[in-house]
Amino acid sequence: MPMTMRSLLHLHFSAPLPPCHRLLPKPLLIVPPTFFSKSPTGLPAFSSSSIFSFRSHCKVPIVHVDSPAQPRVAFGEIHVITGPMFAGKTTALLRRVLAEKNTGRNVAVIKSDKDTRYGLDSIVTHDGAKMPCIALPELSLFRERLGAEAYNKLDVIGIDEAQFFVDLYDFCCNAADRDQKTVIVAGLDGDYLRRRFGSVLDIIPLADSVTKLTARCELCGQRALFTQRKTSEKQTELIGGSDIYMPVCRQHYVDGQVVKEATRTILDIERIAV
Numbered sequence: 290m291p292m293t294m295r296s297l298l299h300l301h302f303s304a305p306l307p308p309c310h311r312l313l314p315k316p317l318l319i320v321p322p323t324f325f326s327k328s329p330t331g332l333p334a335f336s337s338s339s340i341f342s343f344r345s346h347c348k349v350p351i352v353h354v355d356s357p358a359q360p361r362v363a364f365g366e367i368h369v370i371t372g373p374m375f376a377g378k379t380t381a382l383l384r385r386v387l388a389e390k391n392t393g394r395n396v397a398v399i400k401s402d403k404d405t406r407y408g409l410d411s412i413v414t415h416d417g418a419k420m421p422c423i424a425l426p427e428l429s430l431f432r433e434r435l436g437a438e439a440y441n442k443l444d445v446i447g448i449d450e451a452q453f454f455v456d457l458y459d460f461c462c463n464a465a466d467r468d469q470k471t472v473i474v475a476g477l478d479g480d481y482l483r484r485r486f487g488s489v490l491d492i493i494p495l496a497d498s499v500t501k502l503t504a505r506c507e508l509c510g511q512r513a514l515f516t517q518r519k520t521s522e523k524q525t526e527l528i529g530g531s532d533i534y535m536p537v538c539r540q541h542y543v544d545g546q547v548v549k550e551a552t553r554t555i556l557d558i559e560r561i562a563v
């Protein structure tokens with residue numbers, strides 16, 4: 290038995306069971322097929338790039354103490370796809386949303402109206418895939434824009450460029466906990482200085498799964514974890530593509546910072562000399 294599975298079983302059976310579980314005749318571990326294989330969306334449910342996955346715990350049947358025959362009320366789900374620019378986050382988001390749509394679920398995709406590079410009525414990936422969407426300044430406007438009836442019929446909500454939404458946490462809470470929606474969020478975890486960007490990191494405690502994708506370093510082809518800004522602008526929010534940003538590995542990120550610092554020092558010296 291693999292070490293990870295042995296550890297899981299040990300943890301499951303040795304941890305104190307909540308009262309609702311004590312009604313079961315004996316400890317029961319149900320591992321859904323998606324735990325070890327491809328999920329219905331076509332993406333691995335538990336892979337090396339998936340740093341958290343709590344789905345198996347959610348699928349254990351729970352019987353209420355006061356009404357044993359009544360099934361548990363369904364809740365929504367939150368899945369986060371993050372990483373640097375050019376890592377395929379939007380592609381992964383659209384693939385998962387389309388997979389949900391193909392199973393008959395009602396889907397909608399939201400993006401920030403700050404990014405107007407490809408128009409406001411569709412999401413376009415770097416490799417050209419396209420899907421209709423609603424562009425909004427904040428997520429709290431989504432229900433009103435869509436209409437209450439259409440919102441109630443919705444099963445899945447995709448959110449692209451999530452770092453631009455200041456109300457991301459509240460929206461995800463309400464959509465998954467109260468409205469039973471599956472929310473799939475794609476956004477940057479950090480900015481060009483590797484600081485947290487927007488609220489994407491804040492929703493990780495809410496999430497069923499978190500997937501960190503990587504790109505290819507533009508300078509050496511190794512795994513790229515970070516986004517390097519090519520220009521000297523200082524503001525955090527600077528919308529742009531490969532003209533302004535490039536994905537880099539750790540070594541080239543650090544080297545780039547050293548070069549920038551050296552250039553800045555030389556320019557400062559020249560300015561003082563003039």
Ligand SMILES: [Zn+2]
Binds near residue numbers: 507540
């Ligand atoms: Zn590199």
